Amino acid sequence: xxxxxxxxxxxxxxxxxxxxxxxxxxxxxxxxxxxxxxxxxxxxxxxxxxxxxxxxxxxxxxxxxxxxxxxxxxxxxxxxxxxxxxxxxxxxxxxxxxxxx
Amino acid sequence: xxxxxxxxxxxxxxxxxxxxxxxxxxxxxxxxxxxxxxxxxxxxxxxxxxxxxxxxxxxxxxxxxxxxxxxxxxxxxxxxxxxxxxxxxxxxxxxxxxxxxxxxxxxxxxxxxxxxxxxxxxxxxxxxxxxxxxxxxxxxxxxxxxxxxxxxxxxxxxxxxxxxxxxxxxxxxxxxxxxxxxxxxxxxxxxxxxxxxxxxxxxxxxxxxxxxxxxxxxxxxxxxxxxxxxxxxxxxxxxxxxxxxxxxxxxxxxxxxxxxxxxxxxxxxxxxxxxxxxxxxxxxxxxxxxxxxxxxxxxxxxxxxxxxxxxxxxxxxxxxxxxxxxxxxxxxxxxxxxxxxxxxxxxxxxxxxxxxxx
Numbered sequence: 001x002x003x004x005x006x007x008x009x010x011x012x013x014x015x016x017x018x019x020x021x022x023x024x025x026x027x028x029x030x031x032x033x034x035x036x037x038x039x040x041x042x043x044x045x046x047x048x049x050x051x052x053x054x055x056x057x058x059x060x061x062x063x064x065x066x067x068x069x070x071x072x073x074x075x076x077x078x079x080x081x082x083x084x085x086x087x088x089x090x091x092x093x094x095x096x097x098x099x100x101x
Numbered sequence: 102x103x104x105x106x107x108x109x110x111x112x113x114x115x116x117x118x119x120x121x122x123x124x125x126x127x128x129x130x131x132x133x134x135x136x137x138x139x140x141x142x143x144x145x146x147x148x149x150x151x152x153x154x155x156x157x158x159x160x161x162x163x164x165x166x167x168x169x170x171x172x173x174x175x176x177x178x179x180x181x182x183x184x185x186x187x188x189x190x191x192x193x194x195x196x197x198x199x200x201x202x203x204x205x206x207x208x209x210x211x212x213x214x215x216x217x218x219x220x221x222x223x224x225x226x227x228x229x230x231x232x233x234x235x236x237x238x239x240x241x242x243x244x245x246x247x248x249x250x251x252x253x254x255x256x257x258x259x260x261x262x263x264x265x266x267x268x269x270x271x272x273x274x275x276x277x278x279x280x281x282x283x284x285x286x287x288x289x290x291x292x293x294x295x296x297x298x299x300x301x302x303x304x305x306x307x308x309x310x311x312x313x314x315x316x317x318x319x320x321x322x323x324x325x326x327x328x329x330x331x332x333x334x335x336x337x338x339x340x341x342x343x344x345x346x347x348x349x350x351x352x353x354x355x356x357x358x359x360x361x362x363x364x365x366x367x368x369x370x371x372x373x374x375x376x377x378x379x380x381x382x383x384x385x386x387x388x389x390x391x392x393x394x395x396x397x398x399x400x401x402x403x404x405x406x407x408x409x410x411x412x413x414x415x416x417x418x419x420x421x422x423x424x425x426x427x428x429x430x431x432x433x434x435x436x437x438x439x440x441x442x443x444x445x446x447x448x449x450x451x452x453x454x455x456x457x458x459x
Contacts, residue, residue: 001249003273008147008161011247036246044231044318055317057231061238062142063135064219064355081238082136 002040017087034080034091035061035068046070046080047094070094074101105131105180107416108196108209110187110358113141114402115394115409116215117169122413122430123213124178126423131207132173133198137184139173140166141217143402145240147272148265151290155437156403163244169406190362190390211389211416214359215409218352218373218395223257226312232319236266236349243273251345255322256280259304260288261401263349267297270347278341281308281324283331311338313346322346352399359396362387371453372398378459382415382431383408386459391416398457400442400450407437 003011014030021043028037035058038046045055046068058068063082072078073090076098080091109120112134120132138144146162157165173179185200190212198205220235222228232251234242236258239250254275256267259282267277280297285307287294294304307327314321326337353374359366365378365386376398377385384391393412394405411434418427442450 001252003243003247003249006247007272009163009244009247013247032246036242036248039242039250040248046231049229054229055231056229057234057318059222059233059238060220060235061241081241 001042015087017085019085019087019089019091021091022093028085030087031084033061034070034072034078034083034085034089037085038080038091045093048096050096069098071098076100102195103131103205103207105129105207105209106420107131107211107213107413108133108207109213109215109413110196111141111215111217111394111396112136112139112170112181112183113215113217113394113405114143114165114169115217115396115405115412116141116213117173118406118409119213119215119391119393119413119416120173120179120181121169121176122410123417123422124173124176124413126414126417126427126430128178128417128420128422130179131209132179132181133185133187133200134181134183135186138166139170139181139183142237142240143169145237145244146402147244147269150403152401152403152441156406156441158403162402165402187358190358190387192363194389210420211391213391213393213409213412213416214396215392215394215405215412216355216358216396218354218399220348221351221353221373223310223348223350225310227315227319228313230313230315230319231317232315232344233313233346233348236262236347239345239347240266240269243275244269249273249275250347251343252276253278253343254345254347255310255324255341255343256347256349257310258282258288258349258351259284259294259306260349260351261290261293263347264289264293264297264304266347266349267302268293268300271297271300271302277302278343279324280304281310282306283309283327285329309333310346314340319344319346352395354396354399356396359385359390359392362390364390365459367457369398369453369456371449372400372457376453376457378457380459381435382419383412384415389416389419398450398453404438404441404450407434407441410434411438
């Protein structure tokens with residue numbers, strides 16, 4: 001869900017680009033955080049905790065808390081709340097602590 | 102190895118003011134900021150600030166960020182490194198920075214740490230479910246990126262942040278089901294509180310969250326009334342249907358670098374947690390390391406700006422700059438701080454600061 005009109009802020013957006021989330025094609029704006037693009041597409045569960053497999057979303061949205069770690073283009077533990085979306089990115093839910101490429 | 106006279110760590114209100122003040126007196130400054138923008142959390146504050154002219158009252162935070170950062174970008178004595186993270190401060194005075202995939206060493210003569218604060222969490226069952234977000238996170242998503250956090254929000258915390266973010270949610274078209282706070286009284290300014298109440302949002306003081314509901318994401322919350330001893334009142338539980346639980350339960354200083362540098366710290370709940378001891382010039386136990394803003398104790402952005410200015414002048418003065426003007430400028434900054442902390446709202450801060458003098 002995106003804000004179409006706001007009384008104070010005007011949002012400057014990049015180009016609309018395609019990326020994949022767990023293989024499924026989605027769209028988002030280039031340069032916005034990956035987490036924002038996912039959230040706008042209705043995706044809140046970004047991964048699962050390593051031990052108890054609890055669902056994980058973002059919490060702080062400024063790269064402090066490490067709750068939003070995902071696999072991006074094969075690289076695990078990417079903080080998607082601050083990592084910018086680029087065209088063609090492959091974003092995947094992370095299982096456990098992630099495997100280094 | 103890169104050298105500079107003053108290294109400022111953090112490009113929020115305190116760091117920007119610190120860099121500007123130091124450069125004003127003639128010192129050479131490098132400012133390192135983790136994000137790719139300057140202004141810290143100001144860039145998501147869409148509301149107008151209170152206070153006096155010196156702290157940009159009646160300007161919106163988003164505009165203050167520009168007012169503070171633009172002159173720095175053009176200043177010949179200031180180098181701004183954004184998208185750069187300080188990794189450590191070592192005993193030989195070397196500071197390491199990660200910038201453009203490189204590991205860089207800087208040897209500054211003075212350091213000003215202005216790293217800010219991070220949001221606190223509240224313990225309750227299912228507080229880890231997606232849909233439980235910090236109030237700042239909701240602002241980031243909504244005011245910076247134009248994405249709505251959800252449809253129906255429970256706001257936990259009736260301090261200024263909880264109330265202001267509730268109002269911003271309403272502006273973005275989101276329903277705020279209720280604002281709750283465990284305390285018997287509203288913590289934020291009543292001007293703000295009246296505004297959200299007029300918009301139909303109930304503020305329930307003496308109420309806490311018992312648990313979040315939902316399997317994969319938040320689908321609801323159970324709240325309950327608290328008695329005078331903060332114990333749950335039997336039979337007062339009620340279920341709210343919400344998809345976002347927003348936590349505005351305070352901030353805690355981001356002190357990791359100070360701990361790593363071995364700065365002497367003390368636990369002061371009034372200021373948000375562990376904070377560094379400091380003298381009147383905001384210098385810590387680590388010689389030549391100054392602090393400013395929320396990392397020195399959580400307050401309003403206005404106080405952060407003045408502390409930044411003070412630390413900047415002090416650091417430059419200690420290097421021999423501003424022989425004629427520094428004294429007066431420092432005294433003026435100290436007066437501004439006193440005025441900001443003067444009223445009844447500043448009582449807690451004054452008590453906290455008393456315990457930190459060195």
